[in-house]
Amino acid sequence: MGIPSAKPFFSEEDIESISREIPSILRSGRLILGPYTRRFETLFQEYCGVKRAVAVSSCTSALEITLRYYDVVGKEIIVPTNTFIATSNAVLYAGGQTVLADIKPDTLCLDPEDLRQRITPLTKGVIVVHIAGLPCPDINEIQTICKERGLFLIEDVAHAHGATINGKKTGSLGHAGCFSFYPTKVMTTGTGGMITTDDDNLADYAVSLRHHGVGNGLTHIINLGNDWLMDEVTALLGLYQLKALESNLAKRNAIARRYSEALAGTEGVRLFYVPSNIRHSYYKYATFLSPFIDRLKLTERMKEEYDIELGSIYDPPCHLQPVYQRLFGYCFGMYARADETLKHICCLPMFPQITPEEIDYVIKSFKSVLQESKREKITV
Ligand SMILES: Cc1ncc(COP(=O)(O)O)c(C=O)c1O
Numbered sequence: 001m002g003i004p005s006a007k008p009f010f011s012e013e014d015i016e017s018i019s020r021e022i023p024s025i026l027r028s029g030r031l032i033l034g035p036y037t038r039r040f041e042t043l044f045q046e047y048c049g050v051k052r053a054v055a056v057s058s059c060t061s062a063l064e065i066t067l068r069y070y071d072v073v074g075k076e077i078i079v080p081t082n083t084f085i086a087t088s089n090a091v092l093y094a095g096g097q098t099v100l101a102d103i104k105p106d107t108l109c110l111d112p113e114d115l116r117q118r119i120t121p122l123t124k125g126v127i128v129v130h131i132a133g134l135p136c137p138d139i140n141e142i143q144t145i146c147k148e149r150g151l152f153l154i155e156d157v158a159h160a161h162g163a164t165i166n167g168k169k170t171g172s173l174g175h176a177g178c179f180s181f182y183p184t185k186v187m188t189t190g191t192g193g194m195i196t197t198d199d200d201n202l203a204d205y206a207v208s209l210r211h212h213g214v215g216n217g218l219t220h221i222i223n224l225g226n227d228w229l230m231d232e233v234t235a236l237l238g239l240y241q242l243k244a245l246e247s248n249l250a251k252r253n254a255i256a257r258r259y260s261e262a263l264a265g266t267e268g269v270r271l272f273y274v275p276s277n278i279r280h281s282y283y284k285y286a287t288f289l290s291p292f293i294d295r296l297k298l299t300e301r302m303k304e305e306y307d308i309e310l311g312s313i314y315d316p317p318c319h320l321q322p323v324y325q326r327l328f329g330y331c332f333g334m335y336a337r338a339d340e341t342l343k344h345i346c347c348l349p350m351f352p353q354i355t356p357e358e359i360d361y362v363i364k365s366f367k368s369v370l371q372e373s374k375r376e377k378i379t380v
Contacts, residue, residue: 003358005311006184006284007351009248014240025232033211036235041194043242047162048171050196052203055230055238056210059158059180062193063090063127065209065228066176069202070152072096075124080110081317081335082342083129087156088318091127099123100319100330105341106273108286108313109136116145125152128174130160132313132347133186133252133281134274135170143173154178157196159283161186162249166277171196181238186252186281187245189237192230251352252282255359259285259348262363268293268370269346284313284347292377295346298369306365311347 010018025036037055045053056062063086067077073095079088081100088098102114108131115126126146128136136142146153153174160170161179171177176199181192195206205223208214213225230238260271270288274280289295295312302308317338319330332339349362 002307003309003349003354003362004351005309005347005349007353008183008188009244009352010237010240011244014244018236018240021236022233025236028232030232032229032231034232034235036232036239037230040230040235040238040242043239044194045196047242047245048169048177048196050172050177051198052196052200054195054197054203054206054210055235056193056195056206057228057230058191059156059178059182059193060086060090061210061226061228062178062180062195062206063087063154063156064093065206066154066178066195066197066202067091067094067096067125068209069205070125072124074122076120076122077124078110078115078118078126079318080127080129080131081319081338082108082131082314083156083318084158084314085318085321085324087127087129087158088324096124097122098318100335102335102337103131103341104138105337107134107137108132108341108345109134109138110142111337112138112141112145115142119145119149119151123149123151125154127154127156129156129158130163130170132286133160133163133283134272135160135163135165135173135278135280137165137275137278139165139173146174152176158182158185160281162245162279163281164279170281172198175199176202181234181241184283186248186283187238187241189230189234189241192234192238248352249279249281252350253280255350255352255354256280256282256285258356258359259363263287263366266367266370268374269366282350284311285350286313286345286347288341289344289346291344293344293370293373295343298346298373301369301372302365305369306361308349308362308365310349312342313345313347315342315345317342 158180177196181189210228213223215222
């Protein structure tokens with residue numbers, strides 16, 4: 001009974017409908033920039049409550065295009081260290097300099113106080129990451145800081161499709177939202193991404209940049225672009241995933257409730273508080289292990305003894321990645337709260353099609369390994 005930490009989900013009904021539609025795309029001769037891409041963009045912008053959505057090849061390209069639009073060459077962009085390295089790499093690819101910032105342990109998201117302290121005359125913008133699917137609860141304060149200091153605010157929405165804060169969707173909370181449709185994500189198209197924005201100029205620039213910088217057709221290249229298109233078959237998958245998103249979010253929230261009810265008060269693990277004005281999208285169900293528990297050992301045991309895969313988010317964070325240590329000289333201790341917190345974060349399997357029996361098996365196995373860890377600690 002192997003249970004992965006994440007798994008893409010297409011219902012049987014959707015698989016059948018997708019299989020029926022693919023031949024007409026293949027016969028149409030229009031494999032890029034056709035009606036499926038346009039429809040996916042239109043429905044996605046309506047869903048997020050923004051003026052424009054532009055489909056691209058990945059979240060990484062979405063971020064790079066957006067950062068290029070803001071012309072970050074030689075400028076500093078503040079990024080939480082707790083993110084996948086692609087967020088920060090996009091800044092480097094666009095010619096900017098990443099300034100990593102610390103996180104709040106109770107949200108795992110960017111700490112507005114730390115952000116304030118890292119602003120310099122060279123700072124041009126901020127990227128906020130809605131980590132694990134929790135829309136950053138401090139977004140209002142971060143919006144205010146950006147407004148006061150004249151900074152752009154990009155949301156990295158790789159984890160948080162459909163999440164809301166005060167009823168407002170992620171992807172509509174900053175100047176631009178950058179989404180991922182990577183296989184583990186809440187919505188997937190294999191690979192793929194989307195930019196959401198109310199800024200027509202950014203959207204038009206993205207339309208040009210994703211296709212080698214085209215102006216009026218491929219003979220007039222007006223920007224330095226790249227091959228960052230989403231193809232029509234990918235957009236078809238996106239349309240079905242978008243249609244299923246609300247139902248999948250409800251399933252993810254129900255799974256999270258089941259985990260929270262079963263684990264409340266369990267020794268060795270603390271649960272995260274989700275404010276009532278927030279709808280979490282539960283890309284991951286994160287828990288906070290007590291300091292006496294070795295997460296790596298616990299993860300190994302869950303895999304070896306119960307064939308259950310647990311996750312982390314993110315350990316190591318950006319500043320502890322070997323490539324950044326080599327290139328920029330970061331080291332342990334530079335981001336005290338991230339260093340202290342992230343090694344204790346453990347994520348339970350989360351995907352819409354996990355069965356009630358599998359959830360019970362995860363809970364039972366997790367509790368039993370927590371008990372064993374506690375006994376070992378006491379006898380050491
Ligand atoms: C927070 C975050 N940002 C960006 C990315 C990059 O997404 P993509 O693989 O679509 O480029 C990921 C992917 O894992 C991510 O988790």
